[in-house]
Amino acid sequence: MTAQAVPHGRATQKAPAVAEVHIIWITAGLGCDGDSVSITAAMQPSIEDVLLGAIPGLPKVILHNPVLAYETGEAFLDAFYKAEEGKLGPFVLVVEGSIPNEKIHSDKAGYWAAMGTDSATGQPIKTTEWIDRLAPKAVAAVAIGTCATYGGIHAMQGNPTGCMGLADYLGWDWRSKAGLPIVNVPGCPVQPDNFMETVLYLLYQVAGMAPMIPLDEQLRPTWLFGATVHEGCDRAGYYEQGDFAQVYGSPKCIVKLGCWGPVVNCNVPKRGWMAGIGGCPNVGGICIGCTMPGFPDKFMPFMDEPPGARVSTGSSSLYGRAIRSLRSITQSTLNKEPKWRHTRAELTTGYHGRS
Amino acid sequence: MATTTATDTQALSKKQQIVEMNWDPITRIVGSLGIFTKIDFANRHVVECHSTSSIFRGYSIFMKGKDPRDAHFITSRICGICGDNHATCANYAQNMAFGVVPPALGEWIVNLGEAAEYMFDHNIFQDNLVGVDFCEQMVKETNPSVLAKAEKTSSPHSDLHGYKTIADIMRALNPFTGAFYREALQMSRMTREMFCLMEGRHVHPSTLYPGGVGTVPTVQLFTDYLVRLMKYVEFMKKVVPLHDDLFDFFYEALPGYEQVGQRRILLGCWGSFQNPDVCDYTYKNMNAWGNRMFVTPGVVVDGKLVTTDLVDINLNIRILLGSSYYDDWEDGETFVTKDPLGNPVDKRHPWNQTTTPKPQKRDFAGKYTWVMSPRWFHKGDYLALDTGGGPLARFWATALAGKVDIGYVKATGQSVKIYLPKTMSLPETEFEWKIPKWSNTIERDRARTYFQAYSAAAALHFVEKALGELHAGHTRTWSDFKVPEEAIGCGFHEAVRGVLSHHVVIREGKIANYHPYPPTPWNANPRDIYGTPGPYEDAVQNTPIFEENGPDNFKGIDIMRSVRSFDPCLPCGVHMYLGNGKVLEQRHSPMFGVLR
Numbered sequence: 001m002t003a004q005a006v007p008h009g010r011a012t013q014k015a016p017a018v019a020e021v022h023i024i025w026i027t028a029g030l031g032c033d034g035d036s037v038s039i040t041a042a043m044q045p046s047i048e049d050v051l052l053g054a055i056p057g058l059p060k061v062i063l064h065n066p067v068l069a070y071e072t073g074e075a076f077l078d079a080f081y082k083a084e085e086g087k088l089g090p091f092v093l094v095v096e097g098s099i100p101n102e103k104i105h106s107d108k109a110g111y112w113a114a115m116g117t118d119s120a121t122g123q124p125i126k127t128t129e130w131i132d133r134l135a136p137k138a139v140a141a142v143a144i145g146t147c148a149t150y151g152g153i154h155a156m157q158g159n160p161t162g163c164m165g166l167a168d169y170l171g172w173d174w175r176s177k178a179g180l181p182i183v184n185v186p187g188c189p190v191q192p193d194n195f196m197e198t199v200l201y202l203l204y205q206v207a208g209m210a211p212m213i214p215l216d217e218q219l220r221p222t223w224l225f226g227a228t229v230h231e232g233c234d235r236a237g238y239y240e241q242g243d244f245a246q247v248y249g250s251p252k253c254i255v256k257l258g259c260w261g262p263v264v265n266c267n268v269p270k271r272g273w274m275a276g277i278g279g280c281p282n283v284g285g286i287c288i289g290c291t292m293p294g295f296p297d298k299f300m301p302f303m304d305e306p307p308g309a310r311v312s313t314g315s316s317s318l319y320g321r322a323i324r325s326l327r328s329i330t331q332s333t334l335n336k337e338p339k340w341r342h343t344r345a346e347l348t349t350g351y352h353g354r355s
Numbered sequence: 356m357a358t359t360t361a362t363d364t365q366a367l368s369k370k371q372q373i374v375e376m377n378w379d380p381i382t383r384i385v386g387s388l389g390i391f392t393k394i395d396f397a398n399r400h401v402v403e404c405h406s407t408s409s410i411f412r413g414y415s416i417f418m419k420g421k422d423p424r425d426a427h428f429i430t431s432r433i434c435g436i437c438g439d440n441h442a443t444c445a446n447y448a449q450n451m452a453f454g455v456v457p458p459a460l461g462e463w464i465v466n467l468g469e470a471a472e473y474m475f476d477h478n479i480f481q482d483n484l485v486g487v488d489f490c491e492q493m494v495k496e497t498n499p500s501v502l503a504k505a506e507k508t509s510s511p512h513s514d515l516h517g518y519k520t521i522a523d524i525m526r527a528l529n530p531f532t533g534a535f536y537r538e539a540l541q542m543s544r545m546t547r548e549m550f551c552l553m554e555g556r557h558v559h560p561s562t563l564y565p566g567g568v569g570t571v572p573t574v575q576l577f578t579d580y581l582v583r584l585m586k587y588v589e590f591m592k593k594v595v596p597l598h599d600d601l602f603d604f605f606y607e608a609l610p611g612y613e614q615v616g617q618r619r620i621l622l623g624c625w626g627s628f629q630n631p632d633v634c635d636y637t638y639k640n641m642n643a644w645g646n647r648m649f650v651t652p653g654v655v656v657d658g659k660l661v662t663t664d665l666v667d668i669n670l671n672i673r674i675l676l677g678s679s680y681y682d683d684w685e686d687g688e689t690f691v692t693k694d695p696l697g698n699p700v701d702k703r704h705p706w707n708q709t710t711t712p713k714p715q716k717r718d719f720a721g722k723y724t725w726v727m728s729p730r731w732f733h734k735g736d737y738l739a740l741d742t743g744g745g746p747l748a749r750f751w752a753t754a755l756a757g758k759v760d761i762g763y764v765k766a767t768g769q770s771v772k773i774y775l776p777k778t779m780s781l782p783e784t785e786f787e788w789k790i791p792k793w794s795n796t797i798e799r800d801r802a803r804t805y806f807q808a809y810s811a812a813a814a815l816h817f818v819e820k821a822l823g824e825l826h827a828g829h830t831r832t833w834s835d836f837k838v839p840e841e842a843i844g845c846g847f848h849e850a851v852r853g854v855l856s857h858h859v860v861i862r863e864g865k866i867a868n869y870h871p872y873p874p875t876p877w878n879a880n881p882r883d884i885y886g887t888p889g890p891y892e893d894a895v896q897n898t899p900i901f902e903e904n905g906p907d908n909f910k911g912i913d914i915m916r917s918v919r920s921f922d923p924c925l926p927c928g929v930h931m932y933l934g935n936g937k938v939l940e941q942r943h944s945p946m947f948g949v950l951r
Contacts, residue, residue: 030412033385034435034558040479040540041547041557048531048540066382070487070530072915073378110680110714114409115387117379123717124379124389124409153432159417160712188559189435248562248569249461249832257569268556274544277579278551278561284569285561288428296429301422303564351416353711 016059017208022091023199024083024134025065028115028127029097030154030163034189035145036067036096041274042192045200055200059207065094066115077116084133092202093138095131098147098154099169101162102128103345112161128169135170139178140202142185143167144195149184149219150293151341157297158350164341165293167219180205180212184219188290191268194224218293218335220265228331229261229280229287232270249284258286258303263331266291294334372397374906379407381918383484385436386410386925388879390918391719392895396906401914404888404895406879407717407724408925411680415710418869423449423838423861424565430857430871431559434924436480438558439472439550440850441857441871447629448857449565450636452844455836459631460829461567463821466628466649467580468553468560469848470817473810474587475546475557476851477746477803480922481598482528482539485800488916489601490528490536497902497912501608508604512596515781521604524597535597542590549583552576567833572825581818584811589778591808595786598804602797609901616796616917618894619657622748623731623740623877625668625856626652627849628813638695638845641665649759649813650849651766653752654731654740658790660755661733665847670694672856672872673703673737675728678721678881684709690860690868691843701732705858705870706843726925728883729876737883741890742853742874744799744922746806749849750788763812773808776815796894796913799920840864850874852922878921891918 027033039047047068048054050061064079071078082088100112114124135141143166146152150165167174167182174182183202185195198221204210214222230236238244238253245252255261259281261269269282280287289299299306308330340348374396379389387410393403418429427445431438443465450456457465487493494502505521518524518535527535547557553570555561562569570576605612628649635644645652645665653663662668676683684702687709691700700706717723730737742748750771753759757768765772770789777783788805791798824830839861846857853874860868880889888896895917902912 028380028387028410030410032432032435032438034432034438037385037436037558040483041544043544046540048537051531066380067385068483068530069382070492072382072911073380075910076380076382105714107713107715109716111409112411112714113387115380117377117389153429154412154417156417156429158419160413161411188432247831247833247835248564248567249571249830251571254569273551273556275548277548278555278557280555280561283551283555283562284571285555285563286569288561290559301425302428303422303424349417351413 014057014209016057018059018090018206020060020062020089021203021206022062022064022079022083022088023094024080024091024138025063025094025096026115026127026130027066027096028113028130029095029148030100030113030161031097031145031147033067033096035195036065038189038192039195042196043275044193045196047196050196050200057207057209058203061203080130080134083137086137090139090206091137092199092206093134093141094144095141095148095166096144098151098163099128099131099166101164101343101347102126103343104162104347131169136177138176139206140176140180140183141166141170142183142198142202144185145190146186146188146290146295149186150295150337152188153296155341157338157340160347160351162340162347162349164343165337168337168341169343181215182219183213183215183221186220186291187266188295191271192274193271194267198224224267225265225291227265227267227270229264229266229269232267233261233281234269235281254281254284254286256305258305260289260299260306261287263308263327263334264289264292265335289334292334293337297338298334369397371395373402376906376909376911378911381915381923383487384919384923384925385434386875386923388918388923388925390891390895390914392914394900399900401895401898401900404892405719405723406881406889406891408726408879410925411712411714411725413710413712415708415870418866421866423452423859423866426859426866426869427563427565433871434850434873435558436476436924437472437851439468439554439560440848440855441873442560442563443469444846444848444855444857444871446563446565447636447846447848448844448859451638451846452842452859452861453565453836453838455566455834456635457567457834458829458831460572460821460824461832462629462631462634463817463824464553464568464570464572464832465563466817467814467821468550469628470810470814471546471550471553473851474807474814475543475550477807478539478546479543481800481803483536483543485919486528486536487530488912488919489525490530490533491522491525492529493912494525497904497910499903504608505604510600512600516593516597518597521600524601542587545583546587549580552580564833566836570832572821572830572832574825577818577822577825584814584818585778588775588811589781591811592775592778592781592784595804595808598801602801605797611899612797612901613793613795614897614899615901615913616799616894616898616920617793618741618890618897620655620794621738621740622655622743622751622794623854624650624653624742624748624752625847625849625854626650626665627749645847646758649761649764650749651753651756651758652847653756654733655748655751655755656733656738660752663752663756666694666696668847669845670698670700670704671732672705673701673730673732674705674708675703675730675737675883677728677884678723679727680713680715680722680725681727682711682713684711705856705872706860706868708868708870710870724881726876726880728880728889729872730883737885737887739887739890739893741878741921743794744803744920745849745851745853745874746802747794747799748853749806750802751790754788754790761813761816763816764809771809773805773812775808775812796917796920803922838864852924853877873924875924879923879925891921
């Protein structure tokens with residue numbers, strides 16, 4: 001009789017509040033698909049852990065991502081149309097790539113970014129139109145990578161497209177129909193496990209098994225972006241001793257060679273890039289601030305010593321409040337985007353067509 | 356002269372039934388590509404194809420005025436799967452412009468990183484993206500009779516890879532549930548760990564610089580790499596025969612399949628893996644050091660190697676417009692009139708290009724894409740070279756040139772031998788890639804698998820060389836430099852899916868002009884000003900249809916396989932959309948007007 005009995009321990013397993021959650025993923029921003037590629041590297045959890053139900057308590061997850069999809073063309077877009085019509089069931093919207101300003105065209109039929117073709121007009125469906133259609137229907141909206149979160153490399157000074165982050169486009173106080181703010185997971189590209197872990201948290205939240213996701217002012221998960229690069233860097237001991245690398249390839253602190261680690265919010269040196277391997281300053285790569293709203297402009301030229309670094313490094317024996325408050329001023333500047341990233345019908349990046 | 360293959364008119368034995376079939380977006384690639392076709396379902400072939408890309412970002416525009424040292428950090432962000440190829444190529448161009456030569460150890464570390472990139476990227480693309488087009492679920496939906504045959508066909512190499520029948524291989528390729536699909540995904544992670552050991556982060560590296568690398572060279576670094584490499588070497592001893600079995604089966608099961616995705620043999624390869632014994636990054640010596648790269652640069656026209664000289668390759672690049680959303684630059688500034696050897700530089704060369712975007716309505720009779728049309732000028736023709744998805748052109752050029760011999764890899768003049776030493780459970784193995792009869796879908800895919808083995812074999816050589824430097828006490832990985840006020844530079848490399856060049860002009864210490872040309876503009880481009888279609892268009896346009904479905908449930912699998920065989924990566928430079936199956940026209944073929 002025991003062979004057929006319900007196992008005693010099954011009582012530990014709770015059914016999620018929703019049976020199925022879809023992930024609708026738009027890669028048609030101005031990006032490089034590097035974040036989609038990055039998540040295929042994740043192991044904590046891996047994409048197959050989530051899709052094949054290898055994590056307890058999760059609803060069934062159905063992924064609609066163009067890089068990984070079985071279907072192509074209209075068959076792939078079917079879920080997008082259903083989501084728009086409210087017929088798909090609960091879905092998390094993931095946006096990858098920065099959002100171009102489509103209000104600045106002199107030829108109104110022009111476009112910077114699109115996915116799919118409108119069957120009525122035969123013209124491409126703009127990425128901004130997809131966001132307008134889908135965001136109001138999503139239980140949560142996640143911006144993956146620095147392009148989608150804050151604008152990133154394609155929103156550099158002098159860019160022709162006037163592009164911006166998702167929160168610049170939808171508004172920083174935007175809330176999903178379930179009451180969630182936009183969730184930003186920056187990084188260029190995103191650190192693989194940082195993203196999958198955030199998705200896992202959101203899935204638990206949607207399943208009714210976790211409280212509201214904790215976010216900072218820049219809408220980043222606090223447990224991932226609360227510390228600086230420097231605080232997690234294993235070369236900080238050299239910094240403390242005032243022992244700085246003069247050439248690339250040295251194992252010492254590389255802050256004089258262009259590393260912005262002391263003022264950048266990111267966990268990569270601590271976590272490594274994957275399986276604890278790789279990273280940035282911990283393995284000899286200067287931190288160029290790629291997780292920050294001020295990236296890239298406020299960090300260029302990358303290979304020069306950061307302006308604040310000399311003050312800080314010269315007085316590295318002075319620990320405590322003084323250093324932290326000096327850095328917090330720099331940090332708050334770097335945590336703001338340049339002013340040309342906006343939705344107004346004008347291009348203010350400095351590009352004026354052919355000179 | 357147009358570079359298309361003549362349309363096969365013999366096939367028009369029945370009254371034509373032309374249906375518009377479009378796929379937008381094309382999935383399981385990187386980036387934004389649409390393929391718009393007209394298909395004759397009566398005669399089962401593709402009549403017309405247009406390829407379109409719907410994204411513009413503007414690198415050449417926003418890089419103007421920036422510090423030239425930032426070029427590799429910025430251009431890495433062009434591509435989310437081979438960003439490091441861009442960073443590396445930018446470093447090559449910077450090294451030339453700045454006049455700096457990295458220490459040999461720095462160069463070996465870059466080669467090890469780039470080898471890991473090929474091992475990772477070809478692996479994930481082949482077995483997690485392309486592989487799905489050959490998986491059981493797909494073949495069941497498109498060609499049930501082929502699946503039935505696969506169930507009855509034993510795998511010739513089942514003793515090596517463990518899959519008894521061809522259908523077992525197909526099942527193993529089913530997305531997420533297939534065992535080989537998941538094994539490949541895991542292997543793609545291990546190879547990325549190898550990559551991160553050398554270049555810090557995937558896909559945008561942190562440790563690359565002009566002048567060398569910031570990677571700290573230790574015994575541990577190379578041991579960690581080598582141990583993983585040997586696991587990959589063992590994996591390749593199974594994967595190469597597995598793909599040979601699968602691809603050979605398609606030729607056998609579907610006679611005529613060699614015509615799918617076939618086009619004229621017009622292949623370009625810009626060379627890969629610098630040899631620090633000779634590479635001094637000077638333009639004047641570029642032909643000499645280019646010929647010592649561990650993948651030989653070359654252009655193959657109708658099966659003949661017409662050059663291996665990077666100077667020749669460089670000077671004959673032409674960027675044409677015709678169907679792209681840009682203003683022309685004929686009246687724009689000429690940045691470089693002569694190269695450092697005194698050769699004239701064309702106005703349509705990347706050094707002299709000015710990019711001015713002009714967003715507008717999409718019109719397949721006019722302008723329809725954001726991709727320009729790169730061509731290679733040869734004997735009066737603007738050749739629409741393709742990259743064969745990368746590996747096919749690399750092998751073809753390297754094999755014919757017969758220059759590479761590092762023991763682990765040897766180019767013979769008509770083939771490339773690849774040696775893999777003993778691993779944990781398998782004995783030493785030598786594969787030989789032989790020049791195929793066709794430049795087509797199956798051969799592009801087959802070459803990819805073999806190139807994974809090539810990269811692993813080359814990496815074994817690079818590990819030996821790097822350890823040799825370390826053991827000799829040569830631990831410097833980076834050389835200092837000054838950015839000149841005025842300079843020009845160019846870098847040539849092989850991105851995973853094919854030719855990659857970066858051209859920079861520096862004035863007053865800043866970037867005055869910068870034009871990267873990745874593989875996908877070469878492959879995914881539209882009809883140029885002379886009406887020559889791009890390679891995808893050309894390859895798809897001549898494809899017979901073997902899919903058993905009619906227009907109502909047509910998946911376009913033969914077209915999908917053809918496009919994906921090029922390994923599209925559109926951030927670098929294309930969308931497919933399944934239309935509503937609208938019948939455009941039905942007319943009698945002029946030759947067989949009386950039939951039916």
